Amino acid sequence: MGKFEKDAKDLLAAVGGKENVSAVSHCATRMRFVLKDTKKADVKTIDKIPAVKGTFTNAGQFQVIIGNDVPIFYNDFSAVSGIEGVSKEAAKSAAKSNQNPIQRVMTMLAEIFTPIIPAIIVGGLILGFRNILEGVPFDFLGGKTIVEVSTFWSGVNHFLWLPGEAIFHFLPVGITWSVTRKMGTTQILGIVLGISLVSPQLLNAYAVSSTSAAEIAKDWVWDFGFFTVNRIGYQAQVIPALLAGLSLSYLEIFWRKRIPEVVSMIFVPFLSLIPALILAHTVLGPIGWTIGKGISFVVLAGLTGPVKWLFGAIFGALYAPLVITGLHHMTNAIDTQLIADTATHTTGLWPMIALSNIAQGSGVLAYYWMNRKNEREAEISLPAAISAYLGVTEPALFGVNVKYVYPFVAGMIGSGIAGLLSTTFNVQANSIGVGGLPGFMAINTKYMIPFFVCMAVAIAVPFALTLFFRKASIMTKAEDEMKEDDFAEATPVADLPAVGTTFDVKSPLTGQVKPLSEAVDPVFAQGVMGTGVLVLPSEGELVAPVDGVVSVLFPTKHAIGLVSDDGVELLVHIGMDTVNLEGKGFEAHVKQGDHVKVGDKLISFDIETIKEAGYPVETPVIVTNQNDYQPDAVGTLPREIKRGEDLLTASKI
Incomplete structure (x- = not known):
């Protein structure tokens, strides 16, 4: 009998049985189901299964959080259900059948805008700080603003406009890049297209309203003899950049299927970028501008x-x-x-x-x-x-x-x-x-x-x-x-250390340590899987942070679980969504069940391979049995750290 055979049977019944499962896969922490009828999933019953730590639905997938034992659970589930799993991407594709057209559009928009939201937030903080410096008069300054009385802060205010302008004026560059990233097409072409929408050779979008039509016709056009095209920029414009980026991606996908691979490097970029650029400045840009103005007009009418x-x-x-x-x-x-x-x-x-x-x-x-x-x-x-x-x-x-x-x-x-x-x-x-x-x-x-x-x-x-x-x-x-219905019962554990006993967890990586709450994956950021820290590695070598046993080594080598000799359970997950790489760029130096010492080499990984695939390389190092041990970061965060230095302390509770 498998370790999770009973729990797997209970889960199969609770999701509506084998006939209700279209596809199933797993990542480092979750079972991912695509259900034919999501209403048949009995969430209340699923939450009571001992191995389950929670559930949620996202992008058409019903996800059940298991933890670092998910590969074992997945194998037991496959055995009792007779359902053959699929890759995570195949499950995502199947999940689209559970989404209506509006949900699919919203999912795509979310995946496009999510990567650029951090930049927008940073820009907002910068503009907010500049707002205080130049826009708030203070009584103790004689009713003047900070920049009016301080040369230093005036310089800071002026300097901060540099990143503020880069984020907001050149927002189309970020959008076209993110579109190509989402569509799986050439990202540098997206960047080039975005730059072509905000080039200094174009009339700045902010200046269009104050520039007469006659001046635009005279000074801001490309003259092709028998017709002209306005040289208008799209600074801070969202919809024109979105439409342009999509046209570029779909053109590239179209030409990839039709041009022989031997000459694709020459013709695919050219036949994708140039038509997309022409469409952007002749059709899509003006249409997008009009749509954007229409939306903002409607919302503005509601606001005013x-x-x-x-x-x-x-x-x-x-x-x-x-x-x-x-x-x-x-x-x-x-x-x-x-x-x-x-x-x-x-x-x-x-x-x-x-x-x-x-x-x-x-x-x-x-x-x-x-x-x-x-x-x-x-x-x-x-x-x-x-x-x-x-x-x-x-x-x-x-x-x-x-x-x-x-x-x-x-x-x-x-x-x-x-x-x-x-x-x-x-x-x-x-x-x-x-x-x-x-x-x-x-x-x-x-x-x-x-x-x-x-x-x-x-x-x-x-x-x-x-x-x-x-x-x-x-x-x-x-x-x-x-x-x-609260069924949770305390499980007695034998031979545990005395309450208050503290154990050291060394850093398995060299890089920068950050709070776990900054993780892009909400399951890690919210501490659902456990608590600990986030490490942004600068070197692609993962070593053992404790003396203990390798409890889980994922087939894709992107994550590893360990149980220390003192009973501390750890999960180290290299990057986010790196399960999609299916082992590419990862090399394991141990196997499941091996006993390791602090500093023993566990996994080597290629940081550039992860980044080129578009995945964050940030790595959670978490204590998963947080009901038994309280992890606390050593030192202030963020900070630089080297392999083998003190990272966490785990105190028995």
Whole structure:
């Protein structure tokens, strides 16, 4: 009998049986199912299976979190089900059958915009900081701004415009690159196309509205004799860049199938880039510009029209549900378009997004306050509240609010009221920034006080409503049922060290250590699999961080599990989504079951191969039996570290 045979049988029954499974695969931590009918999946029963640490649905896949024993579980599942697994990419492809056309478009947009969001957030922080330096008069400075009284800070303000301009004015470069990355086509061609949309040879998009048609016709055209083409740039334009990038990718895919490989290096790039560039400046760019202006006009009408308070209330209340569906990624494009198109180059949409983050954070904070003596609930809800207050709401939404309903509704009501006030006061942001409480940094200085009023509402109302709903037993059925059905039992473990005993975990890599919360994969970032740190390796050699046994070595060599001689269970996952490389660029020096000493070579990997495939190389090093051992990072983060130096301490609890 396999280790997980019973759990595998229970899972098969709970997902609707063999006949309901279209495809199944696994990565380093999760079973990934494509189900014919997702409604047949009994999540409540699945959550009770001992080997299961959680479930969620994403991009048409029903994902069951198992942990670093997932290869063993997967083998037992295959044995009891008779279902032959497929690759992760094949499962993704099959998952599209569970998505309607709108969901497929939203999934594609999410995958295109997600890689460039960090740059947009950095740009928002920079503009927010510059906003304080040059736009806020201080009484102690005689009513002047910082840049007016300090040459140093004036220089800093001027210098910071360099990255700010690079991020926002040259946003089309990032978009066209991300499109080619998503489509699996040549990324450098996407970069070249993006640069061709924002070249200094073109009339800057910000100057178009102030330039007469006669001047454009005279000075800003390509003259081909019997026709002309306007030399207009697309700085900060989203839709033109998106359409241009897609045309380039589809052209490259078309020509790849038809041009012999022996001459493809010559003809495919040429026949893809040049037509895409022509289309961008003659058809797609103007159309995209018009569509973008139309969208921003409609949203702007809602933000500034006679019933703007109603628009604010509806958008404020519905933004959190948009996050759940993934449709919220579209707001980044709309925000960027508003900033590009409005005369003030501001957006009234972003303040409401920040307020929604705060409101959902307040809902889960109230839940934490009521359950602060329940260790299991507190360790989930408090970090989720902090995360939401800092602009990342997924842990709050999926970990608490949606799960128990009433904090979610309280957050929606609070953000709806805050959104109503925000549009009533006409609060404007200079840019997209960090959501949640730090969102004030992106707010235009003249609207700071009204925004703080809205923030106070977004904090107080959801908190009070969550407490009220719980006390009045309104919408609390889900929580009550879950508490009644709580089946978790403490499993006695023999021969464990005394409580408080501390063990060292050495660094398995050379590179930079960062907080685990910065991981791009939310399963790692939220600590679902365990807690620890994130290492950005500078060298492709992974060594043993402890004396112990190799408990799991994945066939693709991209992740390894170890159990130390002291009982600490560790998972080291090299890069994100690197299972897709199917072992390319990885070489294992040990096998499952081997006993290793600190510093023994475990895996060699090629950092450039991972990066060229478009995957992050960041590597979580986590303690997976966190109920038995409390991991704590050694030193301040971020910091540089070498193999063999102290990385974590694991204390018996």
